[in-house]
Amino acid sequence: MPHEVMKDIYLIRVPLPGNPLKNLNTYLIKGAERSLLIDTGFNIDSCHEALIEGIAALGVSLDDLDIFLTHVHSDHTGLIGRLKTEKNRIFISSTDLLVLDRFRSALRWKDIEEQSIKYGFSEEEIHENRSTNPFKNYLPPKNLEIEPIEEGFIFKIAGYNLVAISTPGHTPGHMVLYDEAFGILIAGDHIIFDISPNITRWSELQDSLGDYLNSLDKIFKLHVRTTLSAHRNPNGDVRERITELKEHHMLRLDEALAIIKTEPGLTTYEIAARMTWSIRAKNWIEFPLTQKWFAVGEAGAHLDHLIQGGLIEEYEENSKLKYK
Template structure:
């Protein structure tokens, strides 16, 4: 079922079976000329069927419809290749668009085998076989139209400006409509749940990048903020403060964990508090161990970057200890 959330703007909740996120909010903006869909769901038959139900309910012509992918995660980009084949133009940020195409090849995923060793996850015997990023991403390259800060997309009487909001992924983008004070933010800001901030390489302190993106959006004049999961956000400034406080508490928690003894990424994650239904780390499914370790790593690297933690490597495993 699709719901009109603003004139000529509809939200469709696409189920994400057997996933803690439960569903993704896909947004459809209609005009007489061309339509724009924001984010798509997994590359699965269930998501495609749900996606097409909304398309059919609104009577949309896919030949007059384009897709904008806010970021590379497969619940947002999964159906991009299929829609591309249908003739839709596919928009994405220049960084994440490139990475989505890399994800279609095995070499992208092979590097995570190195992360498994680095994070000390070999002791859990984890694999990528059932990771949603691996299973449900597009399986072939896509002809993206690359977007960058300040680019514009005009749909009907709406004029959207592209905003770079990296952090949740290296090239996450959003759409801001200044005249109506609308912001489509993907996973940058979520209501009730916190976006996962994972590790994307040693080239940058991705947690600091995320903080800067939050502070950037804080200054925007936004009346309606449309996020990709759960409900819309009523007060974006209040929610940004809550997210910053959450990560501050996370950093304090991790500093306590690594205060007396060095810890691997995996052992740090295993000692952190998670809002999940599992009683022990051993109960975590493999994908959740990856997500938790990635989040622990981004926070550990931030502490290392700001000079509050030491980092050592022993036998290919990283260890962190509070200075």
């Protein structure tokens, strides 16, 4: 059932079955005439049922419910096809709208597979990923009317003035919402308190980790009293958490650099296999493939940042990208 976390702002927990994130924290801001839903859940029945039940419990009609998507990932966008009516509106950053359109193209996934081979994945893993990748499998349908917004767009609802702030890193066009007067930050996946957000490689970004760290600095400067995060425990001290997240990535960078200096000539996949991960698996071989995908992407983001800093070099050998 919905839980009121601030006046007229309700948390609806949407389960994410079989996903280590466990749940999505969606937020519904209930206005006198129109309401705003922030993020949705995977495009699967269990997510849809939980969300619809929460919306109905608040007495809100879908026709009167606009939707803001903090970013492109399918646990946030997946259900928009089931929630869209002729009278409501859906918003996302212009950057992530382009990313969403690309990910709904078979050519994009072909490019990803070709790049993944260069990173060190096997053909067998590529084949298995086609049926297990949640981002790919739970995307919303095409041909939905989604409105692109830019930084500075304001949602005025229930007495709040929520300003969209660009925070690239987790995705190229991730956005948070911030109300300065109330000190509210609706953080999406930019800041999560119980786990570190996955920062992966994106073809749209040269240095996604660098962008993420800069985005953390951007939010650190804001006066935030209440943070509403998209996963796990939604609340915490945002500045303290930003400090922890930056320290976490510094340690990861040091670890990746040490691996390369000890064993130059490894692929991204091989470097990820040697890094430390918080997961219930005895070794790299036992990693679930989806988690391997996240780990290799995150290792790659750290390698890209090291390249930008001039600390390592990337080169191609036998159709594989390697590092020294």
